[in-house]
Amino acid sequence: MNKDFFYNLKNIKPIKSNFFISASASKLIFSILLCFLCLTFLSQNAHATHVRAGDLTAKRISDISLTYEITAIIYTDDGGVPPDPEIEFDFGTGETRMVTRLSGVSIGNSTTRNTYTTTYTFPGAGEYNISVAIRNRNENIVNIPNSVNTAFHIQSTFLINPFLGLNRSPVLLVPPIDFARVGEKFIHNPGAYDADGDSLAYIFVTPKRAINTPVEGFSLLDDPSFGGESEDGGATTATLDPITGDLIWDTPGRTGQFNVAFIVQEWREGILIGQVNRDMQIIVRDNPNKRPILEIPQDTCVTAGAFLRGTITATDPDDDFVNLFAYSALFEESQQLEPVPPRNYANFEVSGIQPPNGKEEAIFDWQTVCEDVRLQPYEVTFKAEDQPNPNSDKLVDLKTWRIRVVGPKPDTLIAEVNTIDNSISLSWFSYQCTNASEMTIWRRTGSFEFNPDTCETGLPAYTGYTQIGTNEIGNIFYLDDNDGEGLERGKTYCYRIFAKFPNPAGGESYVSEEVCVTIPTNAPYITKVSVEETDTENGEIQVEWSKPLDLVEEEFPRPYEYELFRADGFAGTQNYTQLGGRFAENDTTFRDTNLNTEEEVYNYRVLFYSNNDLVDSSAVASSVRLSATPLVNAATLNWTATVPWNNTDGRFPQHYIYRQTAADGTDFVLLDSINVFSGTFSYTDTELLDKVEYCYFVTTQGSYNKEGLPEPLLNKSQKVCIVSLDETPPCSPTTLFLDSLICETINFEDPIYCSDSLFRNNLRWQNDYSPDCDLEVSSYNLYFKAQIDDSLQFLVNTTDTTYSHEQVRSVAGCYVVTAVDAAGNESMFSNQVCNDNCPNYELPNVFTPNGDGINDTFRALDCPAFVKNVETKIYSRWEQLVFETTSQEDNNVFIDWNGENDNGKEMPSGMYYFQVKVTFNRLHPTDEVLILKGWVSLLRE
Template sequence: MLTIKKILFTFFLLSLNFLLCFEASATHIRAGDLSVRRIGNSSLEYEITVFLYRDFEGIPAQAGEISFGTGDSESVNPQSQGFINDGTTEVLLYQTTYIFPSPGWYDISYLESNRNDNVLNMDFSGATPFYIESSFLINPILGLNSSPVLLIAPVDKAAIGQRFIHNPGAFDAEGDSLAYRMTICKQGKDTDVENYRFPNNPNENWTEMTEDGDTPGQFYIDPITGDLVWDAPSEAGEYNVAFFVDEFRDGEIISSVNRDMQIVVEDYDNERPELIIPNDTCIVVGDILLDTIYAIDPDSDRVTLSLETIVPPNDEPDFRVLGLQPPNGYEEGVFTWSPSCGAVRELPYEFTFKAKDERQGGRNIAELVDLKTWRVTVVGPPPQNLNAELDEGLPQITLTWDDYTCENAETMVIYRKKGSFEFDPVCETGIPDYTGYEYLGEVPIDETTYIDQDLERGTNYCYRIYAVFRGPQGGESISSTEVCSFVPDLFYMTNVTVDETDTNSGQITIRWTQPDPELVDDYNVITYDLYRTTQSNLGTMTLIEDNISESDTTYIDQILNTTQEDYAYQVTLKGDGDSISSSILTTQVRLGAAPSSESITINWKADVPWNLTSTYLHYVYRKLATEDESDYQLIDSVSTQTSGLSYTDTGAEPFTLEELTEYNYVVQTFGSYEVPLIREPLENWSQEIITSLLDTIPPCPPVLTLDLLNCDLLPQIGDISPTEDCISDSFENRTSWVNNPDENCTEPVAYYKLYYSPRPSDSKEDYILLDSLTDLSFIHSDLVSVAGCYAVTALDVNGNESDFSNIECQDTCPLFELPNAFSPNNDGINDFFTPMKCPRFVKEVDFKVFNRWGELMYENNEDPLINWDGTNTNGNPVSPGVYYYEAEVSFYRLEESQETERFKGWIQVLTNEVKNAPK
């Protein structure tokens, strides 16, 4: 027979066992994420998908609640998708549909209790709810949309001391731009998990150093690639982290998918495998991309290789693993892809590959992975058979091309350039800026003709076109091949070359061709007029020579300022005195310089009818500014097809560019009309330019003087009786300085900067700039206080700034004195209790009056002059007698510790009534 004591003990054991079982069964969720997909014909109907990952030792799957962000919610039963991680984790699918009431932002969430137990970076994780919330914008203006989906499971393994990497494998069907950011794990709406810590929390020992032994260890997510990196875990256990995948369209965020994932860290006697993938690339529709992916395990364990991400169903690549196992630590996979037009998009496709090793010896001995993502951009095929046909009489050029092969393209864009430019687009879509092509126009994709009427005679026009694809995926095609058409003229400019560079005696030679005799045989006398203009006076043409004979096609223009001016010339062809045709306005080659501290970049430009960026090289010459003209040395040649009209001189060995040394440069250019009837190359020289390395040497700091306040002169102010404006007197500080007298200070000074700080400090960051000036003095006026510090710097013409000068400071000399009696009897004499003299440098006064029993009678913290009229806090006159005061006074002082003083004393209130004088 059981005794009462035995019954109670048995009940206790049963209760304890029940609680332990409940605790074990109530812990289950490891990870999860939530995505949204538009379905049906309505732009407001969406499918909500939640994937949860359950610890197989926890309770079986239960219904979970999905909230739609509208006040509505639904309890959804799970569908098991099987097990992963050697059967330790069950994948659960919760899915439902919902019609939203209107366009707008919606925060869609899932909540369930509880997480699995013993997560290290949470407190009591087994009793902590699991909550994820993804945001989604419905906006018909931006177009229909589904959120990204995350294709790689969010439960991953890591090893102590080894770099861990996870990528969610985010895929967006519309090809929108994605970005990644960390967040804190949640346990409810707007509620972070209590005492959540990131794995690299400095107060924990979870991330002591990187795999390479550097400190501190690192934990971050790459905002562009989505690679979640932990380098490297230091303590075994389970950790939960969370992040958002943000989706952007036209620069506007349109969704944020929330993932809460678990990293299981174990102490393995194992090294992770390594993936070797190709460099990021592109594939043109119609071509085949063929490459090999390699997986290598340093321990020679069995290694498996897989492709973890997908593309649209009709454009899936083929990834064939060769199967080079059993265990040898080496595997290969062959990737083959030939995408269709529907796969063209602006952003690259991200193919994430996974290598996983399998060490023999039983389940969970060691399974480490390496993830790497290969980015491949699909671009449209180039338009075919571009042709240019000239109608010389108008003139105009008609472009035609074949129907474009991709129906999802939207427009065909046309670009034009004066002269040819050879380039191989490879993975460059459209027309790169460096080619010199300029936008001309665009037509709908179903049009195959464009007419160019904005033409100048005597110019070789070259064209390229490319296709632009519809959004939201966007994307472009490779450029077409180049086609050119020359618009003939009666004659052609060939030279505007600088012979001499000088401010007064500069010289330029101008040349042009004779007209074809058959084109001017109707005229008896052929002559030319030559006009000139300058960049500083465009639009005003000056006739510099008229009626030049037909055979004379060279003119030397002299007495010019070729150092500073940019000249342009135009020739008018005349027949029997009447104008027949004018050449294109042609400029000289103008050279400029952009020096840095270690190199000098020169660039040149010219507005000429011939192609200045042809296949001919340009030549750069240099000499010291002090050397003779004959001392110019050829230092390099420039291929303008690849480098443009620019060259950077770094002073290659054995020559060294030196600071504070001036160098002369001149450039010899070669161009071509690219037609047989005009000789080539056309040689033209720039003007000379003098420049030097960017001066980085600052001047020496100046020597500063501050006129100090003479406090002995202030009592004359202090003797003035207090009035309403007596403390508003303004002060000024006078500063002056001289250049540093050190004989080694030879760097010239262009101007100065004066700085001020209300507190003493040796740090420049604590000072504000008062003024930049060329004078050697400055008056800092309208001050309520003279307290402060000053410093001045010197700067040269290049903006190099010296260190601070000596720092000069001065303090105030405060004054605040209170009387010990006043008579508030309205006789106009001493009716108010106020300082005896005008206070100096007072910010504020907190003044209190007490009676002899310590009761507060009066308080004022608004008027620095106090002006107590003898009434108490109720507005009634106080009785005559002795009272006690406390005054806390804040002064303007240089040191903050000296700003506040406390004054205590007594006050004799004499009377509140005016007595009649004795008769």
């Protein structure tokens, strides 16, 4: 309502006149004014009753400033009032601006699409919440109470980060207004497209009525109060797929208008850089019409440069006429919404095979180009909309085809060996996608047969390849000299390459074919380093090697000899030791003994001599090291070796696991084999028994894949033994005994109760030897609490079945005991046993403070037993307080009043009244306090 109108009413001044207005005329004028006010209010209220849905997006339009173009798309009800000519934008900086409507286009369903666009330059980097608020939603929204008086508010978040470059928020291509039918599944997809290729995620949120303020009383689509059930007979559900953005309401249970809101998150390099808010409306009707059914191609990958074609089919169960639509940034007309990089646009052509009605087809085709490569898939959302009789509403089915464009694999990778510096030169044909950013170079020892699946770009880790370099995309040469150290002679090196594309869209190519080369060597090839005996002192390793295969005999005269060297570890020269002197030409085996093969790994190399001159050295080869990790009724084995041959040869992919159950004394038997072609040297043995020792070794298979060398190469690891983890607790002790304190037998005149002597609780217990539980017990845990209501606290761990618990001036407390096995498993608690103190506190009725050392103070008789605290008040016969103390002040539970008042004045003979509060150490807190009241005679001579 116009606030100026109220202002003018308040400022009407009385008019002085010679005539007066009658009472009836006054009432008439007031009625007219009231009607005018009501009409004005209703006019204003109707003006704000029209918003159905909306989106809010932004894009940076300058690479030299922080200027963004911000667009609000507001969908209004044509049955209401005209759209607002201008709306207010809040930029999240404290600044707002009224923005004029740019355009309005009818999209059917009695809905107009209104566009409001402005530009704004942000003050600096940071996160900004941009929002648009419009006074009211349309009326009668079922899940928003009093929607006609509830503001419509959309709020999107944008991160301005100079390091992330230009950014455009996702554009939602599919309108947010659709019809649904009671009892039939509803499907919506926003058709989100991100021109930068950022990763998108979808999350439900509550519709808002103001900044960071959700709508009050909002109900979810699947609220039970709306009734209905899913198509499979279960409860109604409303879900939003976080990856695809498919919103499925299965199924609406009542008619009416429903609103739902969600955000589309935008991720780049693992950073959330923005989120776009959509608040949409679903109009549910109850009519006999059934929605059409779409059939689209399966999600796919296509190599850049390939032509893609797919057939889309829509079938209507009621044989109604069907219209087919497609929404995607791949279509040229979508560029009115958001520009995308140059490309060949896709085509969508409806075949027009109707009539007969009930079925329609369309063809989608797209000639891809290199500029289309990106990490995230492109999405094409297809919509089938039927045209039922005039008494029924149109229904739709939506499905999204996801198409990922990947780079073609590099062509013709070539590898050449340079024997002078032991390097390998790589080259390849110029890459056909010049928009790629770099070519990555990868290497492994030995071949690995890898045939990528559809959409499997790059090189997965299981192939065993390691990246060794990167080239700019135009550079087609690479030298591998192992960072200047040279590659090892006698080894076979294999290479692959693939291209990467620039961020933010990213993307990769398929990997090239593999190329392998071997660096020639004049040295022998080690073919075996096998652990034959496992021991800490008497271990043995069998070492074998071949004669040099690449030797030119004319250049290297006989005699030929070898020297064998051993070092500690998988590689290196620690404790470098020569073994066995010189070996003759045909002497190519050696049994290395007196080793600690149980705990150590050893590596070997062979030096080759021609006519007493050193020619070359073999590559280093280590023994196979096996480790075992005990699990609950299982064990995990892992093994590794540093060897010049390939232990993941696709022709010999099996490694063998042998096991011995030590308890039965049998020999090792083949337990299983594992295919290590994936590069994983690990195995888990399951269903093991508790407390049984299992021993293992593995035999690896490998190959140089070189003619003239034996294959497969078989090598054993050392033996390793474990006991699987035991989680079965032992039986709890059957009975816990406690020597109880019998109050009736205590002689309180015993000085022990008057001193600080240590009291002792003696405990003993018995084991449960029931066959139904674990009988293994290694120790016991004893728990104690001082009072009955306390929590049990750990007291001691002992291997005995008896324990003496010593305490100061108290035996009160409770105990339980548990049994513990060697694995640390603990039994249930035993029975609880408790002891209590025997309270004793007596006072005399006369004392004589005359200094003769006999009965000089008012003092507790015998020995106060188990007393924790004493509070004393003594009054004269005239009720004057003459003495007050607590044992906490002087640590004296006996009182020992000497007949003087608190000022040191001697009190005269007479009767004195006392009140003594005694607090004992007791098992039950309610038994702790004893109040003693009485008279005592003070006698002076």
